[in-house]
Amino acid sequence: MTQQDAQTKPLTVDAVMARSGVQFGTSGARGEVVAMTDQVCHAYTTGFLQHLAGLGEFSPGMRVAVAGDLRPSTPRIMAACAQAVRDLGGEPVFCGFVPTPALALYAFGQGIPSLMVTGSHIPADRNGIKFYRPKGEVLKEDEAGMRGQVIATDPALFDDAGMLKAEAPLPEVTEVARSYIQRYVDHFGPQALRGLTIGVYQHSAVGRDVLVEVVEALGGKAVALGRATQFIPVDTEAIRPEDVELAKGWAAEFGFDAIISTDGDSDRPLLADHTGEWLRGDILGVLCARALRAHAVVTPVSSNTVLERSGAFAETDRTRIGSPFVIAAMNAHLAKGEQPVVGYEANGGFLLGTKLGSLEPLPTRDAVLPVLTVIVASRPGKIRDLIEELPPRVTYSDRIQNFATEKSEAIFAKLLEGDKDAQIVRLNEHFGAIAGAVTQLDLTDGIRMTTEQGVIIHLRRSGNAPELRCYSESDTVEQAKAINEQALAIVRDKLA
Template sequence: MEQSGVVFGTSGARGLADNMSDMVCFAYTMGYLQHLATLGEFSPHTMVAVAGDLRPSTPRIMGACIAAIKYMGGKPVFCGFVPSPTLCHYAFSLRIPSLMVTGSHIPADRNGIKFNRAQGEFLKDDELAMRDQNIELPEEMFNVNGKLIKPVAFPPVTNIIPSFIARYRDFFGADALSGLCLGVYQHSAVGRDVLTDIVEALGGEAIPLGRSKNFVAVDTEAVRPEDVSLANQWAAQGKFDAILTTDGDSDRPLLADRHGNWLRGDILGILAARFLQAASVTTPISSNTALEKSEFARHTQRTRIGSPFVVAEAAWRKRAAR
């Protein structure tokens, strides 16, 4: 892993796309499945769901992961190009492993793989255990450059989007956004069409904006000057009640008010937690201190940056409260 330049970061394994050769991604997937086998979450014939974002390198990396799943005796379920939360919603409901090929918000020349347990997030302890796995690569499957010699046959796409949209409609109601016109900044987010469909399923009018053929690295925390300018231009039209978008794999939201002022993900987290009447909130140290100042939650906890740290702390708090 260290030699490849592909390493675990805040969420999943990431690196330059050129360094994520077929062999490297195959090896990572083998280590992942071997680790799950020690936990009783993977064995021959186990379904493993696979999806990816819209980066140019994603299809090739997905193919390497699918090849490794087949080699390990698993049954790959190809979910197509869908948001990370859509993949997780499907896989968690079936209690099967899943992996998402995505670099999230980082530039197009990089990519990554987000691994999931059968019932939840892949935590830092899982990453350590995965790195300790001893794997025996079938070197005869690769050429000298680490490329798979034979093309990978992808399974037919399993459409997992309808149930994901229904989740929002069933929770909020079919008229939750009735009478509102929302601009959907699509850029190259993998959930750009799903986001439009969700708005419409909730009774709102969705107007697609800024769709891009090339990958755009939109960060929901460090908003680019270009995106500030775009939001101001769209808001000046005077027809949008809000403008919304996501990062590359559509697991982090970004929302602008009718004046084009972007509300970063950490502010949206506060609003969501208040809506849910959360008694306890766990968030990274980088989040806005307005959380504590708002004083709506009885308990707040700060963690290191990265969703595995947040999930682990929140789970510990939940157990401690019992």
């Protein structure tokens, strides 16, 4: 995007997306760092605030909270976003490097907009911006409003590379993590983890020190593990083999009661039991919802069907993948007066829609609530005891990385030609030999096949990165993993 281009016709966020390749995913804007120039990030923030102004949720003089994760590119992008806030007459409030839910808790409490600079779990050569309205996440209808905003920013502010010509320093840090930690002390009590020793896998998670403080504030002993100086893209839906081995080794060496961790911006949890086995996020979500005695539970279509099979909830609801869709469905349950209403994703991020005791609602992904709830609920036994109370149903997920979105779209278009009967015939031609004939097809988000043996194979294009994901579900870990490997091999070797 050159200055001449910007001066010839009105520039919209939609046009910025097309020119830069920085797109809206399931959780805000995401793109390659080289494409997320100051000008692009400034334009996205401008479009966000102009959209809120049209809703009466932003005006000159208003504060806007800004925070970020530990990626090398994050400070520069935060500075560009903060400058956009100033250029629209707002006052940026720099909340430092804190978990996304800690930022959201502060901003919701203050009734102000906020944005988090993070690429979550994706590699460090990419980054992103998550946007929050004063009382909740930006939903899909907001995304449409943002995309159409005309950006009137003077292009002379930027050099030919799209970087700000003048320095844009961030304000002094406003501390927000303390109230986030206190939220859980107030709910669980200062002795909730007394007598427990919990490993904290820190890597490069922005909430790595917060996790240690939370455990200690609840009376437990925290042992910090694996602190990294370089960014590590920990994905709670596709746990790296080295992280599997690390957890098992630490459990054997130290005899932990549990091991906890998060992804990069600390809104997606990881919890391992005393053997060092990581729980899948959708199993963690069910255990947390059950411990909280939820009435209505919302989760994306990719989550394990143990939710329904458990019989623990009066209402369950399935959505497309992404917290905006989960929140929209939660809001529908709340509008009907149902209580309590919660949501979770397959990545483990947990959303609290209603007040529970001292816990105020936090309708965005949170990593701390589910891990603490399940650890406390397991006492005086083991986390494994809770898992064994659930029906035996296992999900395994993996992905093909560096798989162009256009390639995924072409494959899906080919598989889904014709009517539903034709689609099932074609899917059986490719996948029927893996685990029986495909008998049911769900296109809520991607291609979700159920076979005559009750096995589920779910293919989906990532909304955040050039990846194709596969979720497989069956009664055993071995079968789920084998099915996953075979399905991805078919996509990679025969359909690509």
